[in-house]
Amino acid sequence: MAQAGASGRRGQSIDPHEAKEAVLGYCLKKGALAAGVADLDAINRIAPPGHRPADLMPRVKSVIALGVGGQTQGAWTVPAKAMAYFGSTETRAYTVAYGLSFFIENRFKARSIYCPPDLDNEEGPRVPLQSLKLHAELAGIGARSLAGDILLHPEFGYMYFASVFTELELPPDEPMQTNPCPAPSCVDLFRKQGQTPCMKFCPAQCLSGDIDEHGQQAAMHYEMSKCAELSEQYEALPRILSAAMAAEDAAAREDVLSDVDNSMFWYKMSVGSGGLLAQCFECMRVCPIATRSPLADPIRRAEAREAAANQDGTA
Amino acid sequence: MTFGLSKDQIGVTESQIDTFGELIFQLSHNVQDRRGDPVRRKDFTDYERQRAGFGMSDAEIAERIGLSKAQVTAIRNIVERRKVRTTTYYRLNELGGGKRFRADEFVAPEDRPAPSGKALALRTALQFDPDRTRHYVGQCWWGNDTLGGWLQRHAGERPDHEAVAWDGGTLSYAELEKQVATVAAGLRGLGIGSGDVVAVQLPNTADCLVAYLAIAAAGAVMTTIYMPYRTDEIRPLLAHSGARAFVCPPQLDDFSPPQAVLSLKDDLALLEHVITVGGAVDGCIAFDALKSPDGKRTTAVDPPVAADPFLLLYTSGTTASPKGVPLNYHTMLSNARLGAPEHGFTANDRLLSAAPFGHLFGLYSIHLALAVGATMVLLPAFSPPGLVQTLTALKPTGLFAAPAHIAACLGMGLLDDADLSSLKLAILSGAQVPPDLARAFDGMLPNGSVSQLWGMTELQAGTYTRPGDSLDVVAGSAGRASPGAEIRVVDENNTPLPAGEEGELQVRGVHLFSGYFDNPGANAAAFTDDGWFRTGDLAVVDGQGNMTLTGRSKDIINRGGVKFNPLDIERLLDQHPRVAQSAIVPVPDDVLGERACVFVVPGEGDPVTLEELCAYLLENGIAKTKLPERLEFIDAMPLTATRKIIKGRLKPSR
Ligand code: SF4
Ligand code: SF4
Numbered sequence: 001m002a003q004a005g006a007s008g009r010r011g012q013s014i015d016p017h018e019a020k021e022a023v024l025g026y027c028l029k030k031g032a033l034a035a036g037v038a039d040l041d042a043i044n045r046i047a048p049p050g051h052r053p054a055d056l057m058p059r060v061k062s063v064i065a066l067g068v069g070g071q072t073q074g075a076w077t078v079p080a081k082a083m084a085y086f087g088s089t090e091t092r093a094y095t096v097a098y099g100l101s102f103f104i105e106n107r108f109k110a111r112s113i114y115c116p117p118d119l120d121n122e123e124g125p126r127v128p129l130q131s132l133k134l135h136a137e138l139a140g141i142g143a144r145s146l147a148g149d150i151l152l153h154p155e156f157g158y159m160y161f162a163s164v165f166t167e168l169e170l171p172p173d174e175p176m177q178t179n180p181c182p183a184p185s186c187v188d189l190f191r192k193q194g195q196t197p198c199m200k201f202c203p204a205q206c207l208s209g210d211i212d213e214h215g216q217q218a219a220m221h222y223e224m225s226k227c228a229e230l231s232e233q234y235e236a237l238p239r240i241l242s243a244a245m246a247a248e249d250a251a252a253r254e255d256v257l258s259d260v261d262n263s264m265f266w267y268k269m270s271v272g273s274g275g276l277l278a279q280c281f282e283c284m285r286v287c288p289i290a291t292r293s294p295l296a297d298p299i300r301r302a303e304a305r306e307a308a309a310n311q312d313g314t315a
Numbered sequence: 316m317t318f319g320l321s322k323d324q325i326g327v328t329e330s331q332i333d334t335f336g337e338l339i340f341q342l343s344h345n346v347q348d349r350r351g352d353p354v355r356r357k358d359f360t361d362y363e364r365q366r367a368g369f370g371m372s373d374a375e376i377a378e379r380i381g382l383s384k385a386q387v388t389a390i391r392n393i394v395e396r397r398k399v400r401t402t403t404y405y406r407l408n409e410l411g412g413g414k415r416f417r418a419d420e421f422v423a424p425e426d427r428p429a430p431s432g433k434a435l436a437l438r439t440a441l442q443f444d445p446d447r448t449r450h451y452v453g454q455c456w457w458g459n460d461t462l463g464g465w466l467q468r469h470a471g472e473r474p475d476h477e478a479v480a481w482d483g484g485t486l487s488y489a490e491l492e493k494q495v496a497t498v499a500a501g502l503r504g505l506g507i508g509s510g511d512v513v514a515v516q517l518p519n520t521a522d523c524l525v526a527y528l529a530i531a532a533a534g535a536v537m538t539t540i541y542m543p544y545r546t547d548e549i550r551p552l553l554a555h556s557g558a559r560a561f562v563c564p565p566q567l568d569d570f571s572p573p574q575a576v577l578s579l580k581d582d583l584a585l586l587e588h589v590i591t592v593g594g595a596v597d598g599c600i601a602f603d604a605l606k607s608p609d610g611k612r613t614t615a616v617d618p619p620v621a622a623d624p625f626l627l628l629y630t631s632g633t634t635a636s637p638k639g640v641p642l643n644y645h646t647m648l649s650n651a652r653l654g655a656p657e658h659g660f661t662a663n664d665r666l667l668s669a670a671p672f673g674h675l676f677g678l679y680s681i682h683l684a685l686a687v688g689a690t691m692v693l694l695p696a697f698s699p700p701g702l703v704q705t706l707t708a709l710k711p712t713g714l715f716a717a718p719a720h721i722a723a724c725l726g727m728g729l730l731d732d733a734d735l736s737s738l739k740l741a742i743l744s745g746a747q748v749p750p751d752l753a754r755a756f757d758g759m760l761p762n763g764s765v766s767q768l769w770g771m772t773e774l775q776a777g778t779y780t781r782p783g784d785s786l787d788v789v790a791g792s793a794g795r796a797s798p799g800a801e802i803r804v805v806d807e808n809n810t811p812l813p814a815g816e817e818g819e820l821q822v823r824g825v826h827l828f829s830g831y832f833d834n835p836g837a838n839a840a841a842f843t844d845d846g847w848f849r850t851g852d853l854a855v856v857d858g859q860g861n862m863t864l865t866g867r868s869k870d871i872i873n874r875g876g877v878k879f880n881p882l883d884i885e886r887l888l889d890q891h892p893r894v895a896q897s898a899i900v901p902v903p904d905d906v907l908g909e910r911a912c913v914f915v916v917p918g919e920g921d922p923v924t925l926e927e928l929c930a931y932l933l934e935n936g937i938a939k940t941k942l943p944e945r946l947e948f949i950d951a952m953p954l955t956a957t958r959k960i961i962k963g964r965l966k967p968s969r
Contacts, residue, residue, distance in 0.1 A: 039357075042357055042359075045359050045362075046354060046359070046362060048371065048372045048374065048375050049372075049374065049375075050372060050374055051372060077412060077413075078411060078412055079408075079410065079411035079412040079414075080407045080408075080410035080411035080412075081407050081408050081410075081411070082411070083411060084407055120372075122318070122373070122388070123372055123373050123388070124343075124373070124388065124391060124392055124395070125395070126343060126344035126345055126370070127343075127344055127370075127372055127373075134354065137354055137355055138354070138357075143352070143355050144349070144352065144354065144355065148347070149347065149349065175354070175355040175356075175357065176355060179352055179355060200418070201415050201416050201417075202416065203403075203406040203407070203409075203410060203416040203421070204403065204406070205418050216351075216352070217349075217351065217352055218350065218351065219348070219349065219350050219351075220347070220348070220349040220350075221346075221347070221348050222346075222347040222348075223345070223346055223347075224344055224345055224346065224347055224370070225340075225345035225346070225395065225398060225399075226403075229398075229399050229400060229403050230403040230404060230406060230407065231404075233404050235395075235396070235399045236399065236400075236401035236404075238396060239396070239399065239401050240401065261401075261402070261405070280406070280407050280410060282410055282411070282415075282416055285411065286415070
């Protein structure tokens with residue numbers, strides 16, 4: 001049933017709940033593990049001016065967040081340097097979001113955009129145009145962890161997120177009732193050693209925090225610059241060039257530009273390698289939620305799907 | 316440029332960067348702090364309180380601190396780029412696939428210590444002929460053998476196998492490896508790193524062995540100080556080697572090595588630590604403290620590799636120009652690895668060295684044992700009864716001794732009734748072996764035989780007889796070249812001589828050092844143009860390749876295996892008021908091989924006595940083992956045209 005005020009551009013009435021069901025159904029069908037609608041008012045109260053949905057899309061009415069699976073189970077077994085090349089699977093999330101924006105325009109005739117995941121070129125390398133994390137958290141498909149606020153889901157573990165803004169009005173979801181992080185085993189380790197696994201094994205040692213007497217997050221401290229320095233080699237480029245220019249003579253300059261490290265850097269640049277940008281993923285590799293949540297592992301997800309299909313067949 | 320504006324246009328100054336840079340960095344997304352879970356709870360009041368902690372946009376920061384947004388962006392960008400390091404990415408390479416990052420063990424690339432100048436100089440001294448290097452590697456003679464690698468292999472494969480046995484205790488390979496790793500970590504904690512020299516003056520104890528292997532595991536280099544050495548002999552060695560630490564017992568008879576060396580610290584700029592084994596001394600580090608595990612086993616940042624130096628041994632030089640022999644694993648351990656099967660040693664053997672570990676011959680027994688994973692049987696300090704007791708009680712299968720050791724036991728009749736049944740092989744070396752002694756001792760071994768070995772500090776085991784050689788060969792020669800090595804005898808024109816002719820012995824091969832440390836004069840004289848080492852010894856090689864030493868072209872005194880150049884002593888004696896000129900020459904001796912005889916041209920006053928000269932030398936820090944044991948007076952020294960003493964003409968009267 002159509003609801004007053006909920007209409008597409010062509011004036012036909014649309015039931016927001018049905019529309020939401022269709023929208024979220026589309027996401028799941030196209031490979032998202034979870035999807036939800038974030039509360040726009042809440043986003044506006046948290047995101048700073050310039051980073052609110054309306055700053056990007058003036059007549060936005062709904063923000064849809066979706067998450068796709070993080071890593072294959074095999075990915076957790078490979079060396080970090082290999083992960084740095086193929087670890088990121090966020091493009092799958094963007095593909096679903098991109099498709100969803102077309103789907104909404106086709107189906108509901110409501111203007112939609114796929115929210116760009118990029119950094120805000122006016123704010124530098126740490127600040128996104130829009131916080132996909134905020135959208136996903138308010139849409140109830142992830143909660144901030146002690147690992148630098150990476151969102152975790154109790155069933156799907158660690159996901160990549162994408163957002164779609166639309167002029168279609170959809171009823172918002174609520175954030176998750178409880179935060180799965182820290183997992184009980186992390187609380188145990190923290191009590192013994194003062195660090196959770198993600199803190200302990202982070203190679204940049206950029207994570208720290210505290211857990212309260214109920215085993216809930218009390219404090220999270222994250223030095224993003226250290227994590228980025230480890231993961232995002234592009235920031236080193238100007239340093240390399242200025243070191244070369246400052247070199248004393250031709251031999252020293254050649255040393256800077258063509259030493260083993262920098263030769264590898266030029267290689268990565270020339271092939272557009274993901275190794276220039278990717279994270280090390282150590283915090284997630286050791287995170288029990290990221291790797292061992294019931295459906296975090298694609299193999300277990302497939303098994304669960306098959307079991308469900310068999311059960312349906314039996315019934 | 317920031318948003319197309321120059322720094323000047325925006326009005327950003329260095330003082331502004333200094334004033335606001337860190338604050339902007341902290342307020343920005345570079346550093347994030349969150350208390351509780353306000354976003355998920357939609358607790359907007361709490362969120363507002365924590366706003367800055369979540370990381371603010373440049374516009375928010377500008378509003379908060381009273382700068383323009385462009386200024387904030389420019390300053391943030393400058394601070395970020397000043398902070399960014401280019402090397403942290405390399406932490407990634409050490410991670411994953413089962414390896415976890417351990418903050419307590421990780422040392423960032425930029426924080427890894429570089430070898431000191433002295434350590435690099437030592438490394439530079441290791442320059443081998445590239446063609447020969449290719450050949451040795453191609454033959455698999457040189458591989459990646461290190462003492463640490465061997466020890467870890469045995470500890471992994473046979474952790475419970477006895478590695479060390481002495482009167483009063485044993486250590487399994489696992490225990491030895493653990494102690495070595497702990498002490499190595501302790502040494503690294505003291506700042507001892509790759510290529511740093513650590514001097515060791517210790518008897519052949521388990522702690523000496525642990526110290527040696529730990530120094531090696533830390534990537535450092537051991538230099539040995541002979542036990543009888545006193546202050547005046549220790550000082551030039553510590554100075555020339557650039558030792559950063561000195562390891563010693565608290566007391567040696569009436570001499571306190573730690574006190575002596577502490578008193579030298581002001582003169583020795585590089586010496587930082589004195590470590591005492593077996594007791595604490597003020598101002599020193601107790602070896603036991605390094606040995607006690609603190610629960611952590613820090614891995615070496617750069618574990619040593621076979622090309623690295625690990626020994627710097629001093630051979631007969633002079634105070635002004637000591638001859639330091641830097642040795643790497645390639646040479647020494649290939650010599651041991653290839654030698655072990657030649658001697659017939661396996662993991663089931665128990666090797667005892669009567670020779671001190673301060674000598675390369677003593678260390679050779681360790682290298683052989685570690686090459687095969689055998690047991691090292693220890694005799695802390697040689698005495699004839701001590702040796703016989705150790706042979707009887709600890710049942711070694713291999714013995715490394717100087718002929719003087721055996722002669723002393725034979726002389727006291729201690730071997731007549733001793734149970735020598737465990738011995739498979741007794742390797743005699745360190746001085747020329749009297750044929751009768753070799754035969755007599757061989758006859759006393761019911762299940763074994765004697766072998767004769769000739770070695771030098773410059774090359775470890777040069778030639779040796781093999782088990783199965785006839786007694787004539789064993790008694791009359793030092794055997795054939797070790798595997799991967801060649802020997803030749805040449806005339807004064809460097810022309811190789813046919814078998815049976817006497818000439819200078821020259822050596823080349825996998826075991827040969829590449830040159831003396833910081834002594835270009837000695838190096839120029841030591842090698843031929845085609846890379847043969849001039850040993851300075853006279854020898855004959857027979858048709859089967861067995862080498863017999865026939866004399867020496869050098870002036871070294873070899874007193875029971877302790878070789879010394881008498882030049883320093885002669886210089887001291889020449890300062891004695893009742894000595895006009897002195898010269899020390901060896902005289903043959905049945906027990907020690909040689910003893911020192913001093914020829915003196917009398918000075919003022921009454922003729923000096925041997926006792927007076929010895930007391931004078933002791934007062935001046937000369938070791939007892941170097942004291943002359945005979946005195947001859949002579950009116951004038953036989954001199955060359957350039958007024959050098961012709962020592963060959965100084966013949967004792969009886
Ligand atoms: S991605 Fe790596 S550096 Fe960054 S927080 Fe996780 S573990 Fe630390
Ligand atoms: S390891 Fe995972 S669950 Fe544990 S504290 Fe870190 S992020 Fe939370």
